[in-house]
Amino acid sequence: MITPVKIRANQLTIVAATVSACILLFTFFKIAPHSPSAASSISTQIPLFTAPPVRNGLKVAYASFLSTRVTNESEYDPYFTASRVLAYQLLHHxxxxxxDNIPLLILVPPHVSEHKRKILASEGAQIVPVDLLLPDTPWLSPATDRYDDQFTKLRLFGLEQYDRILYVDNDMLLTRCLDPIFDEPAVMEVQTTGADPASIESDEAPLPSTYLFTGVSDTGGGDHPFPPVEGDDINGGFFLLRPDRALLAYYKSVLNIPNRFPSVFMEQSMLTYAHRRDGNMPWRAFEMGKWNTNWPNEKDVEGGTATLHDKFWDSLNKDWIDRKPVEMWWRMQGQMEGFWQGKRE
Structure with a gap:
């Protein structure tokens, strides 16, 4: 929050700072002044006004993305509930x-209701209103409608007031504190972009001279061993990045080239292309099974994986999903509800 000041002192400085902050809002997030959702969310736009916590000399944050299109507030919205559970785990459990009091940023496009934004903000999340990120021409063919907005999470790369951001999808179950992930060598060490001419496409934006992108690969299914075997494909639900608007511009240029990458899995397919292992910006992987696993099973729980990624509430998963993490999820959701019920009482 902004530190209170006496109005009599430095009035011109305060006005100038306010104007600068407003300009920064429009620059980073392109908030439309006529949008009721955006305008009413400016008061929760905390990341622009607070000094980010510093770990190992780096300004760090957690982040997630909510793009629910459930407009009836009385209708059950599993992804909104999942965002509340994630915020509870990262900030209160x-x-x-x-x-280290690391903030949780939640990116929300204009169609997410003010009601949901206010609840998440009241429970400790820092709401970041953003425009949807879409290609200039509609060529994408996602595997499912719920993937439609997923490129919007890449707007995190424009938040250069942070040195490192750990992105986690909201359908995530935590087993321990994630703060030490910012101590990993793959998080501390910036990579130098290669210059292989064969990997440079003339119709794409220039590559930044340095970059940092560290993630995990997909495990391929619920019957994987522990630790899971590392693959070449990036999983778009858990990655750590260094914000860089030049890199964001490169991503946008790739997004605007039809069929440059297979779009079935949207942003994670594009990231796998942009950071392909034989390209000029190969991605680095966290140790498999240490920080994140998707399609989680009981072996991942016993092995101490920090985050388990799945839609634990979805009854359609019952034929294959391991019951151990499902039971853990429902207990965590119950603890979240009980925590806030106690606060209200």
Missing amino acids: PVTKTR
């Missing part, structure tokens, strides 16, 4: 919460 005694075992999994941040010890």
Whole structure:
């Protein structure tokens, strides 16, 4: 929050700072002045006004993305509930919460209701209103409608007031505090972009001279071993990045080239292309099974994986999903509800 000041002192400086902050809002997030959702969310636009916490000399944050299109507030919205559970785990749960007061940023496009934004903000998340990120011409063919907005999470790369951001999808179950991930060598060490002419496409934007992108690969299914075997494809639900608007411009240029990458899995397919292992910006992987696993099973729980990624609430998963993490999820959701019920009472 902004530190209170006396109006009599430095009035011109305060006005100038306010104007600068407004300009920064429009520059970073392109908030439409006529949008009721955007205008009413400016008061929760905390990341632009607070000094980010510093770990190892780096300004860090957690981030997630909510793009629910459930407009009836009385209708059950599993992804909104999942965002609340994630915020509870990262900010309040005694075992999994941040010890360094690292903020949780939640990107929300204009169609996410003000009601949902206010609840998430009241529970500790920092709401970041953003425009949808879409190609200039509609060529994408996602595997499912719920993938439609997923490129919007890449707007995190424009938040250059942070040095490192850990992105986690909202359907994530935590087993321990994630703060130490910012100590990993693959998080601390910036990579130098290669210059192989064969990997440079003339119709794409220039590559930045340096970059940092560290993630995990897909495990391929619920019957994987522990630790899972590392693959070449990036999983778009858990990655750590260094914000860089030049890199964001490169991503946008790739997005605007029809069929440059297979669009079935949207942003993770594009990231796998942009950071392909034989390209000029190969991605680095966290140790498999240490920080994140998707399609989680009981072996991942026993092995101490920090985050388990799945839609634990979805009854359609019952034929294959391991019951251990499902039971853990429902307990965590119950603890979240009980925590806030206690606060209200």
